[in-house]
Amino acid sequence: MNNANGKSDHVPLAGKKPTIPASGKKPVMPPKGKKPTLPAAGKKPSLATGGKKPVMPSGGKKPAGALGRKPTGPLAGKKPTLPAGTGGDGAPATLTRKDFATDQDVRWCPGCGDYAILATMQRLMPELGVPKEKTVFVSGIGCSSRFPYYMNTYGLHSIHGRAPAIATGLKASRPDLDVWIVTGDGDALSIGGNHLIHLLRRNINVQLLLFNNQIYGLTKGQYSPTSEQGKVTKSTPYGSVDHPFYPVPLALGADATFVARTMDRDPKHMQAMMRRAHSHGGAAFLEIYQNCNIFNDGAFFEFTERNTKAHSTIFLEHGKPLVYDNGQRGLRLNGFELESIDLSTGKWSVDDCLLYNEGSIELANIVSRMSWQEDLPRPFGVFFREDRPSYEELMQEQIEGITAKRGKGDLSNLLNAGDTWMIEN
Numbered sequence: 001m002n003n004a005n006g007k008s009d010h011v012p013l014a015g016k017k018p019t020i021p022a023s024g025k026k027p028v029m030p031p032k033g034k035k036p037t038l039p040a041a042g043k044k045p046s047l048a049t050g051g052k053k054p055v056m057p058s059g060g061k062k063p064a065g066a067l068g069r070k071p072t073g074p075l076a077g078k079k080p081t082l083p084a085g086t087g088g089d090g091a092p093a094t095l096t097r098k099d100f101a102t103d104q105d106v107r108w109c110p111g112c113g114d115y116a117i118l119a120t121m122q123r124l125m126p127e128l129g130v131p132k133e134k135t136v137f138v139s140g141i142g143c144s145s146r147f148p149y150y151m152n153t154y155g156l157h158s159i160h161g162r163a164p165a166i167a168t169g170l171k172a173s174r175p176d177l178d179v180w181i182v183t184g185d186g187d188a189l190s191i192g193g194n195h196l197i198h199l200l201r202r203n204i205n206v207q208l209l210l211f212n213n214q215i216y217g218l219t220k221g222q223y224s225p226t227s228e229q230g231k232v233t234k235s236t237p238y239g240s241v242d243h244p245f246y247p248v249p250l251a252l253g254a255d256a257t258f259v260a261r262t263m264d265r266d267p268k269h270m271q272a273m274m275r276r277a278h279s280h281g282g283a284a285f286l287e288i289y290q291n292c293n294i295f296n297d298g299a300f301f302e303f304t305e306r307n308t309k310a311h312s313t314i315f316l317e318h319g320k321p322l323v324y325d326n327g328q329r330g331l332r333l334n335g336f337e338l339e340s341i342d343l344s345t346g347k348w349s350v351d352d353c354l355l356y357n358e359g360s361i362e363l364a365n366i367v368s369r370m371s372w373q374e375d376l377p378r379p380f381g382v383f384f385r386e387d388r389p390s391y392e393e394l395m396q397e398q399i400e401g402i403t404a405k406r407g408k409g410d411l412s413n414l415l416n417a418g419d420t421w422m423i424e425n
Helices: 114-128 144-150 163-173 185-191 193-202 247-253 267-279 306-312 361-372 391-406 411-415
Strands: 135-139 154-157 178-184 207-212 258-263 284-289 313-316 329-334 337-342 378-385
Touching (some): 114 267, 135 144, 135 163, 144 154, 163 178, 163 185, 163 193, 163 391, 185 193, 185 207, 185 247, 247 258, 247 284, 247 361, 258 267, 306 313, 337 361
Parallel strands (some): 135 154, 135 178, 258 284, 313 378
Antiparallel strands (some): 258 378
């Protein structure tokens, strides 16, 4: 073959396989030290010239069709696109905890309770059956607010106290998304307090996890809105004079439709409460007692450690009697107040104990006030749950009703309707 300059393209045999002549002739041997490349055993292919592949005889042609020709058209060379979240056979892909972990280094202090909360959430997510692409974690500012970095989903690390406001806008515009809010006692109950109560009263269909460690950890140990009165910190060297917020009564006062409490050192209960919160069709508020082992270590050890937990905590279960301390003690109503009774003496029995009803807002308010009564155990579990239409449902219903009556709106006409004017130089 000649090139564009009219010269031969033939190259010496150096480094190339020898050309085998027609049958019956001896092959031309390659340069000394190299072995000839022989054809496959028992086959005599027709040999082409100029370095081309041999032309197959008619009996050896590849069949026509997809196996014999390269595909053409817009799909040429492309693999089929499978639906999101499916395996190769079209079945739903099975997700694991690892699927919800990211490649980011987890940057909390060693021993922080946030690690347990993160691990519990990552274990729970595959069980919920929500695609990662439909899940969003929104946070504000604080140690807990690094959470979105460590969840392999969509996430928003927003500004101080504004996570509820941002989540409200997101859920209102994209009600199909599964939205979680991660916040802390400082982030949610100080600068973010106003946003929190309005999210709860509106009943936005989100899950809000409030990590309560009764301290400002990210800014190195100042007292927070939930710190106990008399708390000595860097910002209150002689003790705080503030009366603290109690998150559960606060959420009940804001008319939240789901209010619960759990702790970082009980992963089984924590996962159960997260699952309950997720299944609720409205604003679900979950307070999590979280130990800050650097600036407020042991704040909740009375309720979380094995040697004191049974006597100092009670776990609320709908329709079951309020019994604690390994069945030795219970709670009964004396008027409008709860009192602890000894079930081991024979004077009282389980039948005398109050049956808990998570649908009663009155009972939820009474039980939530146990948090600061020293002679009563600290309650954990679901305090209150109520079915009520969510904000997004009501908003969508309103939009559809108005559209049916007045037709689809036109933004340009709206902006130019009524009295308009132009300012000229």
